[in-house]
Amino acid sequence: MTTSDQFKQAAHKLLVIPGPIEISDDVLFANAHPSMSHVSPEFIPVLGDCIRMTRTVVDTAEGQPFLIAGSGTLGWDQVAANLVERGENALVLHTGYFGDSFTECLETYGANVDQIKAEIGATVSQEAIESALKSKKYKVLTFTHVDTSTAVLSNAKAIAETVRRVSPDTLVVLDGVCSVASEEIHMDAWDIDIILTATQKGLGTPPGLSVVVASKRAIEVFNSRKTRVTSYYGSWKKWLPIMKAYESGNAAYFATPPVNLIYAFNASLTKITKSSPSLAQRYELHRTASQRIKTAAKELGLKPVPLEPTSAANGMTALYYPDGLGAGDILPRLVKKGVVVAGGLHANIKDKYFRIGHMGISAVEQSRGDVDTVIVALKETLAEARAAK
């Protein structure tokens, strides 16, 4: 019986798309917590601890987390509605699908957006960023740390350094939906102003929570707005007192928090930030899992979407189908073996590649054997697909 045969018998297929990811049983169990009042003394510290542990994950001492029911997309609305005023300029570094979406979101709230577009699989050069920052005053610069559509990893530290050197007041916004807890992030040391993410990827929790952390600089910019915040549900005017209240052990009400999901998030954050392996070890385990899959893919003749190994994500892998084969040859065969990967998402190459996620417990809990399962299934699938041609 091969590894992939074993998985056919499991309760569910192995979910290795770049989010939602496999969730551990204890986190799922916490998601089934008996219903609790959102203002009860039992629940208040559960949310309070989530706020504190979110800070730990992104390595910030004083960043202000916002935990709000919603998808990762709501983080873009929060940036656009709270930090950018109508007519101000935003610079979007574009490494795939999500650069276009963030652009549209910023424009919805009245920003003038310029994009610097990298070719598919590449990152934006520091020279291009520097030149754009010198051409006009930007309120925010945004980049997708790992673009889920291409698996391209941008150099967050270098981008922030360029911004601080050339345009120190520009807020650096890191879209970390596909990077937080799977790629190394040091919010304070790198001087990042906004990290926005969601729970269903590296954070190992079901989807449904928008997670944003704002630097002191970002909160100061927010506090000195001249015009009204342009979202109600996403308004920090509403949420800042709520987050401060729960963190200090008091209840406050603006909108009902997703109580069960907060229990689940707490369970996952506790594992990530307060148990072994450490956060640093977790990053290393993600790199190891990533290298194993990327090496196996190379041996199978699969070409990665990222052009340079140094700009390839550690939490996911995007691979072009080999010559003559397409989605229909690969994905259904993998599903039959109990392995669920994702098709393409970037419009220009949508049907030419597929994506594998290796975040959270699939990368960290090596005893699960998820990486082996994926590699074996991939090998078998390619052999079968090639034989069938």
Added chain:
Amino acid sequence: MTTSDQFKQAAHKLLVIPGPIEISDDVLFANAHPSMSHVSPEFIPVLGDCIRMTRTVVDTAEGQPFLIAGSGTLGWDQVAANLVERGENALVLHTGYFGDSFTECLETYGANVDQIKAEIGATVSQEAIESALKSKKYKVLTFTHVDTSTAVLSNAKAIAETVRRVSPDTLVVLDGVCSVASEEIHMDAWDIDIILTATQKGLGTPPGLSVVVASKRAIEVFNSRKTRVTSYYGSWKKWLPIMKAYESGNAAYFATPPVNLIYAFNASLTKITKSSPSLAQRYELHRTASQRIKTAAKELGLKPVPLEPTSAANGMTALYYPDGLGAGDILPRLVKKGVVVAGGLHANIKDKYFRIGHMGISAVEQSRGDVDTVIVALKETLAEARAAK
């Protein structure tokens, strides 16, 4: 051993606040579903069925549901950002806390808002509505079907009739966060344009999903907007194709849906719409539970916040503390007996009253004995509190 003594031993305290409510084990279990891809063939019909069953709950044939990760509040943003254009007029019927919040939300997106304010415990009269509608052209009229802060139930059918007679183009927006599935609603027959709600009350599911249903008229008004939609995350331009895709059995992507919560919502909706007791019987069971609690409260000398029995909610009860007693005398004693009720929320009377929820399984599954538990605990508590004075 009294009923309240038994509850002390239960795994958790009985949650009888006006939302979140007690959730059945099968719904909690569904919330712990193994992680699934949001675009998998297994998940697509789960979301598709939620869309269809949501229609059933509000009794509409062609209303368009929107199921989006968020709290009930996000429904206000959807109304304000999709249906009202900058400078248009909105009329808010105010029966408590939520009238003020909805007003602020509408203003955030550029509406000019007029309020008609009922005195605390009362509803807005049809004469006042008629007079306001004659004074100027309103794009939308909003009302809180059950105001969670006062337990006042507005007459949705009468309000819609007045609007159709006096100002037929005005969209009728029913805030049903505290009424859907616990109070009778017939969206089509009453000609309501928007019903917005959330999952954690009558719908018997953990919090974290904004549920909005839009009439054909509302969708036409949306489609004939002259200006850009003013929210990104809440934009129906984005969500309408997604909802249509999932309902027709296809995957589509805008933002990751809260997959586990959708499984939970599906489990609860299946019970509500496809099993015994019927929806009509459920409304009757809510009325019965409500009458039992209100009668017991009257016998205990507790005065309800709603001034008229005909405008009192069936899913919750708001009661003034009796003379000489306050929150500190009542709420901690109830908690000790394992019963969690809610304090006041309406700013003007915050410390003078408390609220009991009796929605979902606490009202419908009589064998649970939740209503008895509440009544016994209330009786014991009042006796103890009065004796201690």
